[in-house]
Amino acid sequence: xxxxxxxxxxxxASGDVAAGGPGAQGASRRPVRSWLxxxxxxxxLVFGRKRNMVLxxxxxxxxxxxxxxxxxxxxxxxxxxxxxxxxxxxxxxxAGNGVFLAFIALSSLLILVLPVVVAVVxxxxxxxxxxxxxxxxxxxxxxxxxxxxAVKLAVIATFGLCATFVVSAVxxxxxxxxxxxxxxxxxxxxxxxLADGLLRLFFVTLYVTAAMAALGxxxxxxxxxxxxxxxxxxxxxILVVASEVVDSVPQLAAVGPxxxxxxxxxxxxxxxxxxxxxxxxxxxxxxxxxxxxFGSFAWARFTSADVTS
Numbered sequence: 362x363x364x365x366x367x368x369x370x371x372x373x374a375s376g377d378v379a380a381g382g383p384g385a386q387g388a389s390r391r392p393v394r395s396w397l398x399x400x401x402x403x404x405x406l407v408f409g410r411k412r413n414m415v416l417x418x419x420x421x422x423x424x425x426x427x428x429x430x431x432x433x434x435x436x437x438x439x440x441x442x443x444x445x446x447x448x449x450x451x452x453x454x455x456a457g458n459g460v461f462l463a464f465i466a467l468s469s470l471l472i473l474v475l476p477v478v479v480a481v482v483x484x485x486x487x488x489x490x491x492x493x494x495x496x497x498x499x500x501x502x503x504x505x506x507x508x509x510x511a512v513k514l515a516v517i518a519t520f521g522l523c524a525t526f527v528v529s530a531v532x533x534x535x536x537x538x539x540x541x542x543x544x545x546x547x548x549x550x551x552x553x554x555l556a557d558g559l560l561r562l563f564f565v566t567l568y569v570t571a572a573m574a575a576l577g578x579x580x581x582x583x584x585x586x587x588x589x590x591x592x593x594x595x596x597x598x599i600l601v602v603a604s605e606v607v608d609s610v611p612q613l614a615a616v617g618p619x620x621x622x623x624x625x626x627x628x629x630x631x632x633x634x635x636x637x638x639x640x641x642x643x644x645x646x647x648x649x650x651x652x653x654x655f656g657s658f659a660w661a662r663f664t665s666a667d668v669t670s
Contacts, residue, residue: 396508403516407482413520416478420524423474424466424532431455431462432539459536460545460558464632466532467525467569471625476601478524479517479573483580484593486513487663506664514581514656521573529566533559551634561631568628568644575648575655576601579621582659618643621651 407413451468454461487510536542545558553561579600584593604622607613617623624644630637 396512399508399512400515403512404519407516407520408523413482416481417524417527420470420474420478421527421531423470424462424528425535427466427469428462428532428535428539431465454546455536455540457541457543458545458558459538459540459542460533460555460562462536462540463529463532463562464565466528467565467628468626470528471569471572472605473601475521475524475528475569475573476576477598479521479576480580480594480597480601482520483517483577484584484595484597485590486517486581487584487659488587488590488593489584507660510581510660510663514578514659517577517581518570518574521577522570525566525570525573529562533562547632547634548629549633553634565628565631568631568641569625571645571648572625575651576621578652578655578659582655582662585659585662618647621647623647 451461451464455465542555544552544554545561546552576597580593580597583596584590587593601622604620608617608620608623624640624647627640627644630640630644
């Protein structure tokens with residue numbers, strides 16, 4: 362599939378703006394329309410690929426399998442079988458409230474599955490176009506490389522948002538079917554109404570989405586360095602695994618806060634009363650820094666590289 366096919370009308374629209382329009386008001390609207398057309402075109406391409414849709418389906422199956430496995434195992438609150446840390450606490454709470462299946466699914470899939478989903482889309486974003494030869498045709502129309510890169514980053518973030526919300530939604534439904542649903546007992550021991558617990562789950566999902574958007578920026582930057590999408594995808598996953606390994610070594614604890622995966626599980630700060638704003642803000646700041654740094658690197662590389670020859 363070629364991005365040029367769907368993006369052509371949007372890119373031509375931007376050319377019309379540069380050439381001038383029938384009126385100032387119409388001209389001011391054309392850039393917005395062209396951006397939206399380009400964005401919709403990229404969305405159709407990404408979500409229209411069977412490979413990406415299979416990834417979403419597989420991602421949706423994991424919460425179902427986790428829920429069934431835990432239901433068969435029949436965990437009991439406070440049995441200590443869940444291990445240490447926030448993930449262990451989620452396991453201990455699950456038998457009493459199915460809402461915690463969503464937190465368990467997000468925690469478990471953050472280790473590998475969600476990063477793979479984002480890495481596949483991000484690694485293919487530029488490298489796939491360059492490798493297939495469609496990138497030079499896409500840039501033959503005066504759209505601007507900056508806009509092209511911004512749209513691709515927005516689509517990567519949107520796909521990550523979709524994958525993360527699929528996990529939360531499926532896990533919530535499965536949890537409601539297999540386990541009791543009611544007021545949510547937070548990690549701090551406080552109990553809040555179900556509506557409050559669902560609102561916290563919503564913000565947890567957005568937090569994980571922000572983490573995946575930062576990883577998407579890393580993947581986009583790597584994708585501008587090669588014409589081989591498989592290599593870009595592999596490089597992103599190697600970075601994720603290496604970060605998780607280094608973060609688990611106590612002797613390297615001083616490096617931990619600067620690693621891309623260190624704050625991924627920081628969403629447990631939203632499940633305390635009061636909210637642990639220190640951890641939450643540091644996590645969001647880390648994601649923002651990675652997004653800006655690697656987004657800037659991707660822009661510097663893409664706007665100066667010879668990709669049309």
